[in-house]
Amino acid sequence: MSPIETAETAPEPASKIELPAHLGGGGDIPTFDVTLRVRRYDPEFSSESTWEDFTMTMYGTDRVLDALHKVKWEQDGSLSFRRSCAHGVCGSDAMRINGRNRLACKTLLKDLDTTKPITVEPIKGLPVEKDLIVDMEPFFQSYREIMPFLINRGHEPSKERLQSAEERERFDDTTKCILCAACTSSCPVFWTDGQYFGPAAIVNAHRFIFDSRDDAGDMRLEILNDKEGVWRCRTTFNCTEACPRGIQVTQAIAEVKQAILARQV
Amino acid sequence: MQVHKYDVIIVGAGGAGMRAAIEAGQNARTAVLTKLYPTRSHTGAAQGGMCAALANVEEDNWEWHTFDTVKGGDYLVDQDAAEVMAKEAIDAVIDLEKMGLPFNRTPEGRIDQRRFGGHTRDHGKAPVRRSCYAADRTGHMILQTLYQNCVKHNVEFYNEYYVLDLLTVEEDATRADGTPYKQKRIAGVVSYDLATGELHVFQAKSVILATGGAGKVFKTTSNAHTLTGDGMGIAFRRGIPLEDMEFFQFHPTGLAGLGILLSEAARGEGAILRNSDGERFMERYAPTIKDLAPRDIVARSMANEVREGRGCGPNKDYVLLDLTHLEPAHIDAKLPDITEFARTYLGVEPYTEPVPVFPTAHYAMGGVPTNIATEVLQDNDTIIPGLYAAGEVACVSVHGSNRLGTNSLLDINVFGKRAGVAAASYAQTAEFIDLPENPEAATVALLDHVRTSDGGEKVAAIRKDLQDTMDANMQVFRTAESIDKVLADIAGFEERYSRITVQDKGKRFNLDLLEAVELGFLLELAKVMTVAALHRQESRGGHYREDFPDRDDENFMKHSMAYLDTNVTAESSAEHIAGIRLETKPVVVTRYQPMVRKY
Structure with a gap:
């Protein structure tokens, strides 16, 4: 039984309440x-x-x-x-x-x-x-290059793999990406250098690198350590401002950079 | 015109299409044709979850899930299909987890589960926590995970290819009892490449239809602009029947005036509905499970509150979804997206203010008839070898007259997988069927008409008028009179449609042309829905006839089957509509005899 499920434990809401008079906006739409x-x-x-x-x-x-x-x-x-x-x-x-x-x-x-x-x-x-x-093809090409799928080398369990709520939370932000390209196409580095992977591909790499179930983080970090990879980022924050899903894109890129450095130590 | 050859062609890259592609792509030469890009399909808009009796948080089993599905569908569900779905649900969720789907977790690290409308413990005793979820973007995570696995398996996509015709041939055949009949066979599809305006013929041994729904026949809808029923339309035009089209689900909680969906998960997490008196009115309509009653019941209750003068707002035309008694932290953790929708589009802060909502056209229960192996039927029991359908385009029928929440994400995974496996397996032994002569002829004629017609009628104006009359007359309350009004209106729209003018004369990315083609499907499907609604003189699930308010099992516990038939005239048709022949098909009943549906 899950003790955190508040819908179960919260008291029943009142059958009837007093509604404030203004509710629902009111007036004509301008x-x-x-x-x-x-x-x-x-x-x-x-x-x-x-x-x-x-x-x-x-x-x-x-x-x-x-x-x-x-x-x-x-x-x-x-x-x-x-x-x-x-x-x-x-x-x-x-x-x-x-x-x-x-x-x-x-x-x-x-x-x-x-x-x-x-x-x-x-x-x-x-x-x-x-x-x-x-033409969205170059955008999707970069996405595909970071191997955007779970790679797990262990034995396949018969039921689900376990993952703690904290481990799940670690990469929650980057699972929100809808591949709209707003971030990548706001990036000055991407404008001048069409070879740069761009923020969206890095965001999607982050989603797997920090997933406790994934075993291919090193391979992805190696790909992003490339000269057209994560080091081209100049931290202008355009991507974070552009993201319609509110993803902290620049932070995700910084975390990937740190992971590459930590690995090299 | 180019001709391509594949073992398996999948039409549509939403959940069902990509789930099928992951199976078929590993076993046969497969291509997916989609009118969008793969992650743009409307599966991504699904929010609340996917039910499976994992029993991770409380006792549950697939038999209870089967019962809920059958009862939720008001006994029009084919019970063998519901049983398959509920049983295979468990593996379907585990498959997705193994593919990488980031489900929310319990403190023990298992997949977490929550309540959802109509899903109950032990045959209706109390709500059960059965829905597996990833915050309130479960559909988004399913779509992304399936696309990721398509990338992993190198599935071939043709993006922005609109499939406009099914290439079928007919052969003389004889039934077991000696009667002759015409056996349909599938040879491939014809598609239109949006980027160039060129036609491409795809010859294939197997074709899977996974094109989704047709919500754009209505004005207020949660559906994407692109959900225009193309797959249902092309099948119908090739003489394949459409099953149970009168049943359309209106989701209770669309943002008022916009139709954008607020997931049932909100009510699963404890949100409730209130009228202008501040009253939790669902206590009157469904005393046991209240706000978690199935969608048809909640939607009608809301519409009834508005009709009886207890609506809110300046025009008293909506009710309120109240989350204000929930902890903001809980709302943020479990319902982040939908609360943002309320903030962005209505400027309402759900922590402190109730959200204006009204029913929104959401899901077609009906569609292209299939058996539980996802094989498409050309009549009540004859399959079309090599042709499959899965997801909202199909009617298997697991949803009967009203789909339970979460069962669509389940449907696309269970039957999408089945379709992919079956289509690849069929292609391994089958031969290609020769393409008909001039395979593109019908599509060329269709496009030529749309391009050259010059009567000045605007596509958008006809579509708006269609959507207006469908909202006014074919929504949660219907009568013979309101239905007849729609049929008369559609006759006028058809006449106007013959005189449309498309402004864009170019070949590249001509979406103006495609919108005109899509309107043709919408008109045809709206007519089928309406004729079937006229025929069904009872109330069941999502179809509520005020002139026949009770369910009538004796006369109507059967599926409707609508066929395109040019021999049917207005005089010979019981519904006085030329060109559509209505037949019926028995419901498969295994363990559950129909009972009165109370919650």
């Missing part, structure tokens, strides 16, 4: 006009990229993705961008919004300065295919 300034590029028709402005009326609860949809669905169907889940878990719609990498579906318009045009560009450092769509 509307406002907003201009999206979108970087357009379609090599099928022109080798030049251009800025194009779209103006529309949006609601206070709308996100940048809603504005992009409004353009695509009502004004210009050729505007192209990736999206799927629309609530920040699938990682499809990382883009550069007002110069910062974010997920369009997690960025509320009301949190941006809507008195000026909101600039929307593709993430940097990956080849642009069309409008906001980039």
Whole structure:
């Protein structure tokens, strides 16, 4: 029996409570006009990229993705961008919004300065295919190179491997990664050196290096000790700021660096 | 046009598709075609957990899990399939742990388990802790872990390839009793490469459909924009029936106005629902397990509170999910993501304020019919050799008329694995079926129509109107009148759809074109759902007819099977809808006779 399960031990909540009068927000949702300034590029028709402005009326609860949809669905169907889940878990719609990498579906318009045009560009450092769509293959290639899977050399147990809650907690932060590339494509080193593994690959290496069940930490550290590996990081913290999942990316990279050094001692 | 040849083609790279790929990829030449990138599928949005009777924290066994699944599905579950799922659940969880999934742990280091709606100890006596979980991002961890293992096993992916047609052929055959029939066989698939606009034909001995659901027929939905029922649509167009499409699950706790899911795990961890009087109203509707009643019951109870004037907010159109009596540290440890959703999208702080919620279209219980070996059926009992389906696209049927929470993550793992094993094994002995002449012809015709049609109708406008009428008339309460309204509306949408204009005329990344194709699937599937709902004059699980409020086992304890049939006219159809023929299929009953469903 698990003694920490509070749902079991907590007292039953009250059958009825007094609700404060304001509950549920109240009032109409405000509307406002907003201009999206979108970087357009379609090599099928022109080798030049251009800025194009779209103006529309949006609601206070709308996100940048809603504005992009409004353009695509009502004004210009050729505007192209990736999206799927629309609530920040699938990682499809990382883009550069007002110069910062974010997920369009997690960025509320009301949190941006809507008195000026909101600039929307593709993430940097990956080849642009069309409008906001980039080629993700180099990004996934780096990810695959750090062997992002559990390697365990022991005998296979018949039930689950044991892992303490503390051991599980050790790598919790880096399990949150959704491979959106917001961190990697915010990294100045990645922009200038396409060979650098980039923060996302290192985050995913961290997820296994610090997993008590994994036996291949040394191999991963060896890969990241490469000249295009973890030492290229200049600790600019762009990646941590860009991460829509709140992962402490720079810290994870620092922990990997320390692990390499500790191993060499 | 390029032609590729593989032993096994898997369509879809969510949980079911990748679980299948891990099996098939090690035993046969396999490729996965996905309209997204592999980790973008909506499995990643699942939050709460995956049930299995591990009995790590309290007494439990798979038979109780089977019973809960059958009862939760209001006895429309095929009990042999539910038994397979509950039994194999235990290995499915252990498999994932061995693949590296970071489950939450007990103090002893075992996989931790928590409560979930409808999962009970000893046939309904009390809630049981059966759901294995990784915080409130279990689906995310499953999707990542499966992709990691696909990388490990060098599974080949074709990313952003939309599969738009199943290549089937028909052969004359004779049944055991001497009657002749047409036996369908699978030869491959046709897909559209988003990057180039080129068509690719994939010839394959085995094809696994793992394309997920069709939640975008509704406006308020937890589903991704890309869940447009493509797999169900292409199967239906090739004469494969769709089973139990009238049953759609509305998850109780979508963020009000947005539909974004707040996991049932919140209630599993102790959160409760309140109306505008501050009352914990589930005490009235399900006195024993209250807020942890199955989803259909909770969703209807919420909608009823709103209907009777006890809704909250300026328009009194939602209720409240109250977590304020839980410790913030407990919320942070067990429910970090969903509390962040409330903060980000509604600006509500769940530590101190209850969260506005309302039911959101969540899961298709119905789909492409299969047997427990995941083989697709062309009628009630004839399989199509080499064609498999698993996950939400399929109807095996483990969910009956209402799926229990966590059973979808379980379904994709158990039946995804079965499909992968079976498809590879079949491919080892089977021969390729010759491709039909001009295999791409139907797809070319479909795309040409969409590209060249120039009537000025906008795809997004038709889709919005479809979603509006489905929300208004086909949600948790239905009547003959509301259903007829939808059918009349759809007839109008079909006419408008024939006059659409797609603005993007390019070949590269033409998502405008694909949205038009997807709308075609949505319209077709909405019509099938609605006709089946009209036919079912009873209330069961997720399908509630106010004009027939009781379950009617005598006339309706059977699956519905909808076929595309151009011989059916409005006059010859009982539902007065041309082109769809409705038949029924018996429910498999093994140990549990139907009882009144009370919680």
